[in-house]
Amino acid sequence: MAKVAFLGLGVMGYPMARHLKAKGHDVTVYNRTGAKAEKWVSENGGRAAATPREAAEGQEIVFACVGNDEDLRQVTLGPDGAFQGMGAGTIFVDHSTASAEVARELDAAAKEKGFGFIDAPVSGGQAGAENGVLTVMCGGDAQTYARAEPVIMSFARACRLLGPAGSGQLTKMINQICIAGVVQGLAEGIHFGKKAGLDIEAVLDVISKGAAGSWQMENRGKTMNQGKFDFGFAVDWMRKDLSIVLGEARKNGASLPVTALVDQFYAEVQKMGGNRWDTSSLIARLEK
Numbered sequence: 001m002a003k004v005a006f007l008g009l010g011v012m013g014y015p016m017a018r019h020l021k022a023k024g025h026d027v028t029v030y031n032r033t034g035a036k037a038e039k040w041v042s043e044n045g046g047r048a049a050a051t052p053r054e055a056a057e058g059q060e061i062v063f064a065c066v067g068n069d070e071d072l073r074q075v076t077l078g079p080d081g082a083f084q085g086m087g088a089g090t091i092f093v094d095h096s097t098a099s100a101e102v103a104r105e106l107d108a109a110a111k112e113k114g115f116g117f118i119d120a121p122v123s124g125g126q127a128g129a130e131n132g133v134l135t136v137m138c139g140g141d142a143q144t145y146a147r148a149e150p151v152i153m154s155f156a157r158a159c160r161l162l163g164p165a166g167s168g169q170l171t172k173m174i175n176q177i178c179i180a181g182v183v184q185g186l187a188e189g190i191h192f193g194k195k196a197g198l199d200i201e202a203v204l205d206v207i208s209k210g211a212a213g214s215w216q217m218e219n220r221g222k223t224m225n226q227g228k229f230d231f232g233f234a235v236d237w238m239r240k241d242l243s244i245v246l247g248e249a250r251k252n253g254a255s256l257p258v259t260a261l262v263d264q265f266y267a268e269v270q271k272m273g274g275n276r277w278d279t280s281s282l283i284a285r286l287e288k
């Protein structure tokens, strides 16, 4: 069992840290809004720290799951950041969805201080985190990864090293590119079916068993048909992710016309007040 810290007890981090504790690891938590850390400790035991630096001191592995690049820099590199408290030979695992650039920057800073860094964004959403069945896409060196993987598996069903630092974030970008096109296609299919006067639930039931089937159709088809979006992965987060994707594509020359278009469609959903709606709300702009 490992001595670990978890920084960022949001929708994802709160249950991920809970799984670490349930598997028997010694867990210290840090959350910017302290009340959430106190609540976590009252429910799960363990210890709450006042700063990321204090949380990181004396740990073998420090996990983080915060918002964007800047949030990540704040909890790692600042004077009270975790990197000031990490000992030699320890590991920092970042589960935030961020740029490949910040992953490489933190990897270099970690190497300089003598500890390991793994960028490890996740897929599977809130339900995946609650149920401990996330998919984790990792970048880093093989030795560091081999030590971190068994502990990461406390809240995952799949975890894989895909290359050097930044490769986890690049893989998560591919994940988001694939989701964007699929959700728009599903939204258009349901919209078309409604205009054609078909029973959408019956349509989805049959076509989900054929070549059109997808996780999105299986899990979001019915709720899209019902116009229910008050759950899941928020449009604001998706726009953050797509902006990272489109920034990377400008650098590597990839052509992403559908992704760029869907990003604009999400901007329209935000204008409709859908910032916190689930990403399946793309259908709402077709029906307004």
Ligand code: NAP
Binding pocket: 007, 008, 009, 010, 011, 012, 013, 031, 032, 033, 034, 036, 065, 066, 067, 068, 070, 071, 072, 074, 075, 095, 096, 097, 098, 122, 123, 124, 125, 126, 232, 233, 234, 237
């Ligand atoms: P969330 O519920 O908004 O939680 C964000 C967490 O980060 C909170 O604990 C917040 O602290 C902390 N935080 C943010 N900025 C900070 C800063 N500057 N300094 C210190 N702490 C800071 O977000 P989430 O849904 O858990 O998502 C976290 C990450 O996972 C994001 O990168 C997101 O893209 C990714 N992700 C989310 C999902 C999903 O379905 N939600 C799925 C896959 C990946 P406070 O409590 O003080 O605000």
